[in-house]
Amino acid sequence: MPRAAFAPLPTPTPKVEDREVDTEFISEWNYDADGKPDAGRAIPMKVVPLPDTFVDYPPHPPYQYCTPASRNENARMIDNKQAPFLPFADDPMFPRDTYFKAFDEEAQWVIEYETVRRLHIEHRFSAALIDEIIRATPGLTPLRISNESGLLWAVSQRDLPLVIWGDGLPSSSKPQLPPHFAQDYGGSKDLFKQVNAGLSKFCPNLNCITHNCHVHVDSDWSLFTPPVGQVQPHLTSTQLLAAAQGPHPACSKECFRLIGEDDMEEDGPANVPLPDLAILDSLLKLIPDAIPCELAVVSKITCRNVFVYRREKIKDAAIISAGKQPRKGKQASRLNKKAKKYDYEIQHLCHVSTQDVALTPFASAFGASYTANGIAVVQKNTYFPDDAPPAAVGGKCTNVVLQRGTFKNIVVMKSKYGLGAFAGEDISVGDVVGEYVGELLDNSNETLGHRDVIQDHSKLNYCFGMGGVDADENGKGGEPDQTTVDAQWLGNPTRFLNDSKPNKPNCVADEVRVNGECRLLIRAVKPVKMGCELTLSYGDRYWKTGQEADKGGSGPASKSGGRRRRSRA
Numbered sequence: 272m273p274r275a276a277f278a279p280l281p282t283p284t285p286k287v288e289d290r291e292v293d294t295e296f297i298s299e300w301n302y303d304a305d306g307k308p309d310a311g312r313a314i315p316m317k318v319v320p321l322p323d324t325f326v327d328y329p330p331h332p333p334y335q336y337c338t339p340a341s342r343n344e345n346a347r348m349i350d351n352k353q354a355p356f357l358p359f360a361d362d363p364m365f366p367r368d369t370y371f372k373a374f375d376e377e378a379q380w381v382i383e384y385e386t387v388r389r390l391h392i393e394h395r396f397s398a399a400l401i402d403e404i405i406r407a408t409p410g411l412t413p414l415r416i417s418n419e420s421g422l423l424w425a426v427s428q429r430d431l432p433l434v435i436w437g438d439g440l441p442s443s444s445k446p447q448l449p450p451h452f453a454q455d456y457g458g459s460k461d462l463f464k465q466v467n468a469g470l471s472k473f474c475p476n477l478n479c480i481t482h483n484c485h486v487h488v489d490s491d492w493s494l495f496t497p498p499v500g501q502v503q504p505h506l507t508s509t510q511l512l513a514a515a516q517g518p519h520p521a522c523s524k525e526c527f528r529l530i531g532e533d534d535m536e537e538d539g540p541a542n543v544p545l546p547d548l549a550i551l552d553s554l555l556k557l558i559p560d561a562i563p564c565e566l567a568v569v570s571k572i573t574c575r576n577v578f579v580y581r582r583e584k585i586k587d588a589a590i591i592s593a594g595k596q597p598r599k600g601k602q603a604s605r606l607n608k609k610a611k612k613y614d615y616e617i618q619h620l621c622h623v624s625t626q627d628v629a630l631t632p633f634a635s636a637f638g639a640s641y642t643a644n645g646i647a648v649v650q651k652n653t654y655f656p657d658d659a660p661p662a663a664v665g666g667k668c669t670n671v672v673l674q675r676g677t678f679k680n681i682v683v684m685k686s687k688y689g690l691g692a693f694a695g696e697d698i699s700v701g702d703v704v705g706e707y708v709g710e711l712l713d714n715s716n717e718t719l720g721h722r723d724v725i726q727d728h729s730k731l732n733y734c735f736g737m738g739g740v741d742a743d744e745n746g747k748g749g750e751p752d753q754t755t756v757d758a759q760w761l762g763n764p765t766r767f768l769n770d771s772k773p774n775k776p777n778c779v780a781d782e783v784r785v786n787g788e789c790r791l792l793i794r795a796v797k798p799v800k801m802g803c804e805l806t807l808s809y810g811d812r813y814w815k816t817g818q819e820a821d822k823g824g825s826g827p828a829s830k831s832g833g834r835r836r837r838s839r840a
């Protein structure tokens with residue numbers, strides 16, 4: 272079978288002194304059945320000179336340890352027996368067969384799925400082209416065998432054949448999720464408790480339903496999943512009624528929308544026979560500002576009764592005074608510090624109408640409410656789940672960017688501080704450049720020690736802290752990071768963003784919460800022309816060492832998304 276070879280070439284003619292000639296040669300051999308090569312032949316190749324602008328760009332070395340990845344992985348899974356990636360994938364001398372034999376043979380499937388996903392979604396390769404590449408590569412699974420087999424089908428499945436769950440059993444052998452996913456709620460109908468319990472066991476994110484989400488199969492995922500808090504109501508009953516008017520028709524003759532201002536007082540709770548309130552109580556904790564017609568569907572209570580019950584339970588006076596009064600105490604200072612991030616804002620670009628948001632209960636659970644004209648009001652930095660309705664897909668919605676992984680083109684090249692990340696296309700303010708992914712670590716992770724040794728030796732630190740609170744100007748009130756994303760061994764080009772010091776950065780990192788899971792988004796805050804370096808402010812804490820950095824509060828507050836040195840155990 273003919274193969275392009277990377278071994279030393281048989282000396283071609285013309286020789287070295289004829290180098291100006293725009294022809295070079297690669298060699299090719301045929302192998303017989305015993306694997307012996309024939310004499311080989313040199314194949315001429317046209318050399319296309321690169322424009323001058325490219326001459327200074329040396330090829331950057333292959334990733335030393337870091338494999339390309341599109342999702343965070345739990346560090347503990349990496350240290351397990353599965354091979355999550357193929358190192359030196361572009362080095363034909365790397366003994367890939369021997370490498371894979373050292374792991375579960377299933378590992379190769381995961382890599383194949385990830386490769387097809389990336390070629391198709393990130394690099395926009397057509398299915399036909401991917402098929403062509405696969406067919407030319409011996410040993411790979413064909414893209415499409417039939418409508419229900421082959422890689423194309425497999426990448427869209429949730430339970431992939433041969434993938435091992437966290438409990439060590441293959442997913443495809445089981446009619447249901449692994450036992451540790453089952454949760455005993457003691458028969459409770461408390462949806463609020465169920466959402467919180469479920470979050471730490473299984474994330475309802477379509478990204479996880481595809482392959483390779485080792486985060487949710489690990490029983491310690493709760494470490495990376497802060498519980499969902501009780502959501503504070505913002506709309507009084509009168510405002511809720513007003514918000515539901517306009518383009519939205521009444522759902523029935525008994526719809527709460529038909530309650531007039533004058534009727535408000537008459538329709539008291541005494542007239543309302545309410546059967547089972549447990550679910551409604553939970554919903555009001557999670558989505559207190561949802562339109563009652565939506566709550567009616569889930570709670571099986573008419574929307575008029577839902578409205579009346581809410582009016583009794585959540586008093587207008589309490590909402591008005593909560594809106595006026597500043598919070599007090601320690602919790603308040605923490606909340607105030609996070610206020611910038613978790614503020615309410617209207618996502619004009621999202622184009623999700625009231626009804627569409629209603630279709631996604633988890634979107635509501637994570638802080639969505641509505642304005643009268645049907646624009647979704649979402650908590651800043653809260654991203655809708657992947658089952659966002661089609662209406663959200665058409666607009667310039669950052670949720671979709673995150674879900675599909677369609678980020679900006681980043682080119683890794685030599686920069687002032689080793690390698691750096693450069694814009695491979697023009698980038699505008701607000702564009703989501705990429706997601707900073709890597710291994711998720713917590714302070715109890717056993718591998719922290721030897722990661723530190725390697726970092727100290729290489730003087731390269733790819734850790735990004737999450738969940739901490741920056742100190743105020745006096746160095747007070749800071750809290751250390753709770754978790755860390757380490758892109759030392761696993762990541763994507765965003766790991767090469769250097770610190771902008773002494774200049775201002777053109778990107779920031781936002782800590783966002785997607786279906787309860789914390790993730791890091793890199794967003795442009797200045798326009799960046801193609802070829803210019805992308806930078807972040809690492810924050811002062813990054814450059815401090817030891818205990819100073821561990822306190823989290825010792826330095827001046829870093830800007831939103833400042834990079835932080837990982838707290839050591």
Ligand SMILES: C[S@@+](CC[C@H](N)C(=O)[O-])C[C@H]1O[C@@H](n2cnc3c(N)ncnc32)[C@H](O)[C@@H]1O
Nearest residue numbers: 688689690730731732733766767768769770772
């Ligand atoms: C996440 S890496 C960035 C990519 C790195 N330049 C590389 O070659 O892989 C962070 C490391 O880059 C270096 N670095 C980044 N910005 C720097 C700056 N402004 N001054 C000095 N070193 C910097 C430091 O060694 C730091 O630990």
